[in-house]
Amino acid sequence: MVLYSLTFYLFSSVAVLSALMVISAKNPVHSVLFLILSFVNASGLFVLLGAEFLAMILVVVYVGAVAVLFLFVVMMLDINFVKLREGFLQYLPFGALLGIVLVIELGILFLTDRSSNIYNNQTPLQPIVNEVENTKMIGQILYTEYFYLFQICGIILLVAMIGSITLTLRDKGGVKRQNIDSQNTVDASTAIEKKKVKIGEGI
Template sequence: MMTQIVFYVFAAVLVLSATMVVCARNPVHSVLFLILAFFNAAGLFLIAGAEFLAMTLVIVYVGAVAVLFLFVVMMLDVNFARMREGVQRYAPIGGVVGGVLLVELIMAFTHWRVATNIDQIGHLVPSSPTRTNTAALGDVLYTHYIFLFQSCALVLLVAMIGAIVLTLRDRPTGRRQNIDRQHDRTAADSLEMLQVPLGAGVAAQGGFLRPHTSYDVAAVPGTYGTQAWREQEMEEETQTALVVIPPATGTKGQDNA
């Protein structure tokens, strides 16, 4: 009895939070409701005895995917007031698409039937008192559904690349590194060993020190912070001259005369 009550509580909160993900006007609130939906889905997995799926849902989706969605929404700085300007114009098209999806869902649920050989599917995961839920799930994922599993990984990879591309900004103060040169440099090129007396501290030695060319070794030539960039900045400062415009000699009345 108690298990049924807990199930209905988690299921009700899950349905309400999933509805608010779609209906919330603020996208940040939508992401927060999505996190709430993930937590309640994890609770349902625990009731079903799938503790590995529950922990994976909390760690992976709540700790990584949902937080990634939140960061992307906050960093894009989208003008949502401007996006809502054409809602009335495209409302009929959205209504038609929503109606088609509703009809498809109704047809799918009305024609859904329980398989007659449902009791014969147990051979995928052999039941054993010593076999854990994680081991059985691994057998199913990496044998019968390996291609679908890898396809899901590719979808997540595309989403990650898309988030990086959308939030990338080309700034003049950005530092870019040459990965091959960074891997080829030695410890002597980037570190400077100092004999600091006991109790003197770092401030007595002039602060944190590093070789002047440590960044130049691995940086892309000409980027911010390199020696070439500093020389260019110094050259531009020396060539800059203050232009003084002398005031006009005549007055407005004399010019008119």
């Protein structure tokens, strides 16, 4: 149990600290890298909770796709980040106010008596504790019970692909493309042409 809480505090403190660094780092590329660190730590927290599938999805989707996309945008677009950062002090009081409101709300939430819940008469839904790990369980349900929905998801992705290709692909005129087939079928009879050149004249 000690190990459990130790790992929990490790992951959560690194997550919070790196989240802080995301907004305070001077270099935007560093910000994105800290964002990735924060995501990885959050997925560590999911593993601790026993939701290893969510953890892996978090890494795959947020680190693998979203954060890399951010990195691309930051590196490829010429955004003046110094200018973006202007007015930090100006907005600080407002941000601090919002933060204080959030803290007060959280405090109220923790201090209220849970037993005075108005939905007491309804039994809350209990998670099903099972020996099978949850990736396997999701797979078992996804490919049997929700097979049709899985297929519909596939069609949605296909439509997204068709859409992005239709809206962005342009056929440019005047582009020279290599035609390997015609290059390979060239032989001496078609490649060389004999001409008789008259004296004193060009072709």
